[in-house]
Amino acid sequence: MTRIAIELWQHRLEAAYRDDPFHAVRKNLSSVLPAEWDLRPATWSEDVFGKQPELSICDLAMHIGGPKYMYENCIFGDARLNWGDIALPASREMEAVLAWMDEGHRRLAAGLAGLTDDEALSQERPAPWRTPMTRTRLLGIVINHDVYHSGEINRQRSLIRGAQGWESGR
Numbered sequence: 001m002t003r004i005a006i007e008l009w010q011h012r013l014e015a016a017y018r019d020d021p022f023h024a025v026r027k028n029l030s031s032v033l034p035a036e037w038d039l040r041p042a043t044w045s046e047d048v049f050g051k052q053p054e055l056s057i058c059d060l061a062m063h064i065g066g067p068k069y070m071y072e073n074c075i076f077g078d079a080r081l082n083w084g085d086i087a088l089p090a091s092r093e094m095e096a097v098l099a100w101m102d103e104g105h106r107r108l109a110a111g112l113a114g115l116t117d118d119e120a121l122s123q124e125r126p127a128p129w130r131t132p133m134t135r136t137r138l139l140g141i142v143i144n145h146d147v148y149h150s151g152e153i154n155r156q157r158s159l160i161r162g163a164q165g166w167e168s169g170r
Contacts, residue, residue: 005118009139013112016146017105025064025146028153029098032057036160037094057156061097062088064149068104070128071142075135076111079126108142 011019018026038058055063066086073081089100115121115135124132127141 001117003115003118005121005136006112006115009121009136010109010112012143013109013139016143016150020147023147023150025101025150025153026098028150028157029057029061032094032153032157034094036157038092039160054156054159055152057153057160058092058094058097060149060153060156061101062092064146065089065097065101065104067128067142067145068101068108071138072104072108072111074128075108075125075138076114083128112139 016024018024021027036057038056040054040056066083066088069086070081070083073079089096091097121135121139124134125138127133127138
């Protein structure tokens, strides 16, 4: 039994969530001030985003957290969880949402750590939309989802602080 690939996926999962100093979700969230948490940028483009204002950083964190529970259930559980069944955090307060996200990530990481052999990574599991996919493809989706939305958080924080580019001076 070998776990070389499992360990590689564990590293990738952690890098996307907390370890990469520039791209990890939790690294970008760690610099968000409480006053910025549920604020929508004052300057948003109707051409790009339509008539609805952009999402707050809290909205993005909620969007990142929910799939962690869904994918954990699909990849490692009984694959019966529906989107509407995901238990949300007790409130939209920063501490509650971050704890909820961390718990979802912990569950996902624990499921991966619980695999006994690299062979298990090639097993097909139902995606949230019920299409069979290998565990590695599903893990790749989760990892890319974290990195993608981490960039959005970085952008929102920059817009809220009035930065002209990505550098906000903070």
